[in-house]
Structures are given as C-alpha cells and as structure tokens.
Amino acid sequence: MKKTITYIFPVYNEEGNIRLLYETLCSSVEKIRNKYDLEFIFINDGSTDRSLSILRELSNKDKRVKVINFARNFGHQVAVTAGMDYSKGNAVIVMDSDLQDPPSVSLELISMWEKGYDIVYAQRRTRQDTVFKKFTANIYYRILSKLSDIDIPRNIGDFRLMDRRVVDALNQFREHDRYLRGLVSYVGFSNTSVLFDRDSRHSGRSNYPLKKMFKLASDGIVGFSNAPLRLILRVGYFISLLSLVGIIYALVEKIFFPKHVVSGWTFTVIAVLLIGGIQLVLLGVIGNYIGRIYAESQNRPLYIIESITNSDS
Ligand code: UDP
Ligand code: MG
Numbered sequence: 312m313k314k315t316i317t318y319i320f321p322v323y324n325e326e327g328n329i330r331l332l333y334e335t336l337c338s339s340v341e342k343i344r345n346k347y348d349l350e351f352i353f354i355n356d357g358s359t360d361r362s363l364s365i366l367r368e369l370s371n372k373d374k375r376v377k378v379i380n381f382a383r384n385f386g387h388q389v390a391v392t393a394g395m396d397y398s399k400g401n402a403v404i405v406m407d408s409d410l411q412d413p414p415s416v417s418l419e420l421i422s423m424w425e426k427g428y429d430i431v432y433a434q435r436r437t438r439q440d441t442v443f444k445k446f447t448a449n450i451y452y453r454i455l456s457k458l459s460d461i462d463i464p465r466n467i468g469d470f471r472l473m474d475r476r477v478v479d480a481l482n483q484f485r486e487h488d489r490y491l492r493g494l495v496s497y498v499g500f501s502n503t504s505v506l507f508d509r510d511s512r513h514s515g516r517s518n519y520p521l522k523k524m525f526k527l528a529s530d531g532i533v534g535f536s537n538a539p540l541r542l543i544l545r546v547g548y549f550i551s552l553l554s555l556v557g558i559i560y561a562l563v564e565k566i567f568f569p570k571h572v573v574s575g576w577t578f579t580v581i582a583v584l585l586i587g588g589i590q591l592v593l594l595g596v597i598g599n600y601i602g603r604i605y606a607e608s609q610n611r612p613l614y615i616i617e618s619i620t621n622s623d624s
Contacts, residue, residue, distance in 0.1 A: 315348040316421065317400030320408045321390035322353050326360040327514030328409050329353075333369055333376075339414040343421065352377045352394045353408070357384030387518070388489040388527070391469065395478050404472045410513040412470040419505045420472035429477050430495060430502035433470040439511035451528055459535035461496045464504065468492075476500065480615045490530040497535070498615045534609075537602040544595025551588030558584055 318336065322329065333351075340349060355363045355378060363380060370376040379393055391405055402424050406412040416433055423431040438445065452465050469491065473481070480498045481491075519527075533539070558581050565577040 313346070313348050314402070315350060315400040316343075317350040317352060317394075317398040317403045318417070319391060319394030319398065319403060319405045320351070320353045321356055321387050321394065322358060322362050322366065322408045323356045323384065323387070323390075323518045324358045324360045324362060324515060325408045326358075326362050326365060329362060329365045329369070331513060332408055332410055332414070335410065336414040339418060343418065347421075349375050350377065350398065350400055351375050352379065352398060354379045354390040354394050355381060356386065356390040357381050386523070387469075388491050388530075391491060392481075392489060396482060398478060401475050402472055403475070403478050405469050407468075407470065409515065411510055412468075413507065413510060416470075416505065416507045417472070419507075423503055423505060424472050424474065427501070428503045429474040429500035431472040432464060432467045432502060432504040433507050434464065434504040435466045435468070435509045436506040438466070438509045440509075447524075451531075455493075455531050455535070458532060458538040459493070461493055461535050463492055463496050463531075467504070468509075471495070474500070476617070480612070483612045483615075486534070486609045486611070488530045488534060490527065490534045493531050493535045500615075500617060537598075537605070540598040540602045541595075543591065543598045547588065547591030547593075547595045550591050554584035554588040 320332070325332075336351065343349075351373075353366050353369075353376065355366055363378075366376070366378045370378050377397070379397060381390065381393070385393075394405070395403060402421065404417050404420060406414070406417070412433065420431040420433060440448075449465075452463060456462055473495070477495070477498060477500050480500075481494055484494050561577045561580040561584075564572050
C-alpha cells in the first residue's frame with residue numbers, strides 16, 4: 312500500500328499567497344506523486360480576506376486539498392494542532408503559507424524520513440529577517456534552554472516533518488497555551504535536520520506582531536520551566552539573608568550607639584525586614600505547590616513509548 316504524506320498549512324489572511332503556494336507545491340510534489348498519496352490540509356484561521364473562498368475553489372478542483380475553517384482566529388499554534396488532529400498521513404509536514412518555507416525542501420525532508428528519522432527539522436541556513444528579530448530570537452533560545460530541561464534546536468521554525476508516531480504522541484497533549492516547538496522536543500524520538508535558505512514573505516505582512524511573539528515566547532518559558540516560580544524562593548532566601556544583616560545592624564546601633572537611634576526605630580526596622588523576608592519565603596513555598604498543580608493541570612502524558620520489544624499485545 313502507498314504511504315500517505317500530509318501537508319499542513321495554517322492560513323491567516325494569505326489571499327495573495329495561496330494560489331502561488333498551491334502551484335509551487337503541485338510542481339514540487341510532481342516527482343513523488345506516484346510514490347505517495349498526498350493530502351494538503353489548509354486551516355483557515357479566521358481570515359478576514361478572500362483566503363477562504365480561494366481555498367474552497369482549490370478544494371473543488373483538487374480532491375487532495377482539504378480545508379478546515381475555524382470559526383474565528385485561534386492562532387497559529389492551534390491551527391497547526393487542528394491540522395495534526397485531522398491528518399491521516401504516515402508523515403506530516405508543517406509549513407508556513409507565505410512561501411517562506413519553499414515546498415521543494417519538503418522533498419528533502421521526506422527522503423530523510425525514508426532513511427528512518429522520526430522528526431526532520433528544516434533548519435534555516437540563512438534567514439531574511441530583520442536584525443532585531445534575529446537578535447531577539449538568539450537570546451530567547453539561549454534563555455529557554457537554560458531554564459527548561461528541553462533542548463530546542465536553534466534556527467528552527469515550525470517547518471518540519473513528523474512521523475505518524477510523533478504526531479500521535481503530540482495529539483495527546485491538549486494544553487491550551489501551546490508551544491509546539493517545545494512539545495516536539497519534549498516527546499523525543501530520533502531527529503535530524505536539513506538546511507535551507509528561508510525566503511522572505513511573498514505577499515502581505517507578518518501575522519506575528521510583537522505582541523503575539525511575546526505571547527509565544529512566554530508560552531515557551533512558562534510551559535516548559537517553573538524557573539520563574541522557583542525564583543521567588545531564591546529571592547526570598549536572599550532577602551531574608553539581607554534582612555538578617557539589617558536586623559543585626561539595627562540591634563548593634565540600639566545597644567552600642569543608643570544616641571544615634573530615634574525611639575521606635577529599632578522595632579520598626581526589625582519588624583519590616585523580618586516580615587518581608589518571611590513573606591517571600593512563604594510565597595516561594597506556595598509557588599512550589601502551584602508549580603505542581605500547574606504540571607498536573609497541563610495533563611501531559613507521563614511518557615511516550617517509542618517501541619516495545621517482545622510484548623504480547
Ligand atoms: N498564522 C495563522 N494564525 C495566526 C497568525 C499566523 O494561522 O493568527 C499563519 C500564517 O498564515 C502563516 C504562518 O501562520 O502561514 C506563519 O505566520 P507569519 O508568516 O505571519 O509569521 P512569521 O513567518 O513572520 O514568523
Ligand atoms: Mg511567515
């Protein structure tokens with residue numbers, strides 16, 4: 312039986328790109344169309360332009376094109392998730408719809424997959440982005456890999472191929488504030504990457520304004536690390552230590568240099584410092600429990616099995 316390959320395209324106001332994307336895609340997959348069954352899933356993420364009608368038109372002409380139309384804009388990460396939920400392929404490829412990810416590269420991803428890799432990342436050799444975006448991305452990935460125990464490969468966007476096993480594993484993660492890049496690293500499996508040159512957006516402008524970028528960035532950190540929570544306890548200990556010094560100082564002043572001290576000062580200083588330190592430490596303790604509640608409420612699968620040898624079932 313032929314294997315199926317699914318392509319997933321999240322679409323948000325891409326009327327100027329869809330047709331060209333479709334044509335480029337079709338000519339790219341020309342070489343493999345006899346070898347595999349193909350499925351192109353477009354998720355219309357609440358576009359306000361003509362994207363949906365263009366997509367419907369394509370799906371009428373080409374049965375390989377499937378369109379999932381969201382009732383409103385749910386965001387890129389959720390759109391990709393819906394695509395994965397509905398995908399049937401033995402391998403699933405996720406791409407941008409603005410031709411920043413060249414469809415021809417997907418063939419290289421597929422050939423690496425055929426060599427046995429479960430995840431094949433398309434890694435940017437060069438990127439046509441602003442200096443600001445490159446710089447912030449670089450710092451961000453450094454911080455993220457320090458804070459969390461997952462290791463997200465650098466210079467990697469959402470352009471990647473995943474084997475069915477990986478997609479099935481990812482589909483078990485139903486958390487709301489999704490950071491897919493993190494989840495893909497989190498589930499594990501064998502991976503490799505293929506280098507490519509990332510083009511600039513064909514038409515329209517980026518739908519990732521600074522605000523959405525910040526949200527994604529914080530989802531990455533908050534979703535994969537409780538370092539911010541643990542920070543409270545550390546700050547608490549630090550402040551307590553400082554307070555102790557302050558308290559000793561206040562007592563020394565009071566006992567040895569009583570003339571320096573206004574009446575009531577010693578008591579006030581000690582009370583403020585003591586309470587401040589204690590409060591932060593206690594907050595940190597609460598933070599630890601909240602961290603656990605958070606982990607439980609994310610409801611992630613405990614483990615992902617790659618294979619079982621000699622099992623009966
Ligand atoms: N996108 C989406 N929903 C959104 C924002 C973006 O489905 O709310 C899609 C968009 O159509 C594109 C992909 O996600 O296919 C990446 O978005 P964009 O190109 O704007 O991001 P950038 O490449 O600038 O990071
Ligand atoms: Mg883009």
